[in-house]
Amino acid sequence: NGTITQYEILVSIDGENFYPVTDGNWANNTDWKGADFDAVQAKIVRLVAVDAVTDSQYVFASAAEIRLTGEKNDVHEHSYAAEVTAPTCTTGGYTTYTCECGDSYIADETPALGHEWKGTSCTRCDATRNNPFVDVAEDSWYIDAVLWAVEKGITSGTSDTIFSPGNKVTRAQAVTFLWAAAGKPEPASSKNPFVDVKESDWFCKAVLWAKEKGVTSGLDDTHFGPGQICTREQVVTFLWAAEGKPASSTKVNFSDVPAGAWYYAPVAWAVENKITSGMGDGTFGVGQSCTRAQVVTFLYAAK
Secondary structure: OOEEEEEEEEEEOOOOOEEEEEEEEOOOOOOOOOOOOOOOOOOEEEEEEEEEEOOOOOOOOOOOOOOOOOOHHHOOOOOEEEEEEOOOOOOOEEEEEEEOOOOEEEEEEEOOOOOOEEOOEEOOOOOEOOOOOOOOOOOOOOHHHHHHHHHOOOOOOOOOOOOOOOOEOEHHHHHHHHHHHOOOOOOOOOOOOOOOOOOOOOOHHHHHHHHHHOOOOOOOOOOOOOOOEOEHHHHHHHHHHHOOOOOOOOOOOOOOOOOOOOOHHHHHHHHHOOOOOOOOOOOOOOOOEOEHHHHHHHHHHHO
């Protein structure tokens, strides 16, 4: 009673993933039954009764004894050859391991490289990107920083087709650039100590965030000075403070950055991390107004 007449045999290494090795039909009698299949490596063998003969209202199956036989030398040992598929700008890489028996698997996956932009062209593939700004030339030193900043939502142009790279940056604009680069986090508190920053101002959250982060404390306890123009050393100091004021062992060689200056440490950090190399004439440009192109370039180099 419960004689198996149709069967399937599956095997597994881990007890979770089973795959079939043979199936077939057996006669309706109590004789020994046999099922042959090629030798495999397995820890678990499962006999599945697809159909059985029963004489009761319940359908069930039984096997009084199961014997597994085979010789160790019959077991195929996999020998895998590796074929590496390199990552591209848009797709990840991986390695395909294939045995001569046909078994294969994929491992060693790596992420996509991402485009490496130089202007509007990728240096690794034939992809291109749009530059909507008529005042940002293809060969300008700031084009990559400008397009990156726009793509990341850090800033937009002053119009759909104008970026205004030479425009001077105010304190409100500078902290808004940094706030946007940080992901536009909500300030922990809505308490506003500055009488010259209204809740309705487009830069209010950025100013409150900058105050909380220690990026800047304002001109005094009650004034932020949102409309004041930022100098290069002020913007670099904002960026350095936003990063947690990291120490630097780099010696500053700019003629206009004396060792005791309040901006010495931020400039040293910026030079060490290749965020800036100065004006190209041996100076950092202390006291010079920071432009929109310079700010996004600082941020792009620090990303």
